[in-house]
Amino acid sequence: xxxxxxxxxxxEMVGDGQTxxxxxxxxxxxxxxxxxxxxxxxxxxxxxxxEDTETEVFDTYxxxxxxxxxxxxDHYSGVGQILLEDRLTGIIIERSLEKIVSFDYTQREFNDAxxxxxxK
Numbered sequence: 001x002x003x004x005x006x007x008x009x010x011x012e013m014v015g016d017g018q019t020x021x022x023x024x025x026x027x028x029x030x031x032x033x034x035x036x037x038x039x040x041x042x043x044x045x046x047x048x049x050x051e052d053t054e055t056e057v058f059d060t061y062x063x064x065x066x067x068x069x070x071x072x073x074d075h076y077s078g079v080g081q082i083l084l085e086d087r088l089t090g091i092i093i094e095r096s097l098e099k100i101v102s103f104d105y106t107q108r109e110f111n112d113a114x115x116x117x118x119x120k
Contacts, residue, residue, distance in 0.1 A: 006055040015090030023064035024085045026055045027071060031080035031097045043099075048078040061086070065093075073097050 001009075010024040029048035033041045044050070058064040068084045073095060081096040113119040 001057070003054060006057055007053065009057060010055050010085070013087045014085045015087070017088055019088070021087045023058040023061055023087075024055055024083070025058070025064050025068050025071070026053060026083045026085070027079045028053045028081040028083070029078040031075070031099050033099045033101060035101045036103055045075050045078055045080050052078045061092075068093060068095075 006024075009022075010026065013022055014024060029045045029050075029052045030042055031045055033043055035041075056064075056067060058067065064084055064086075068082060071079065071082050073079055073082065075097060081094070083091055084093040085091050
């Protein structure tokens with residue numbers, strides 16, 4: 001089965017509540033972006049696209065979980081999110097990278113008072 005067929009099958013079956021149950025493990029180049037003020041967004045890892053998503057199909061939870069646990073999140077190889085999903089319930093386990101965006105504020109002052117003769 002090609003990646004295109006696996007992705008189509010997952011899109012059609014995940015969470016539809018039907019039997020027989022199937023399990024899907026998907027790696028995606030998506031990350032969660034958390035900003036200082038609590039805003040949460042999602043974005044693709046730099047240099048990757050939705051085309052870099054890969055899905056594997058399993059008949060049992062045990063097989064899917066073993067495969068899921070063998071995968072590593074790695075922003076260099078384009079794995080920012082890993083999902084284990086099934087046909088009956090949808091997402092069972094999700095693992096993802098978070099990019100924390102924070103702002104540091106520093107104080108800066110420019111003073112030319114001596115140069116202009118206002119201070120000695």
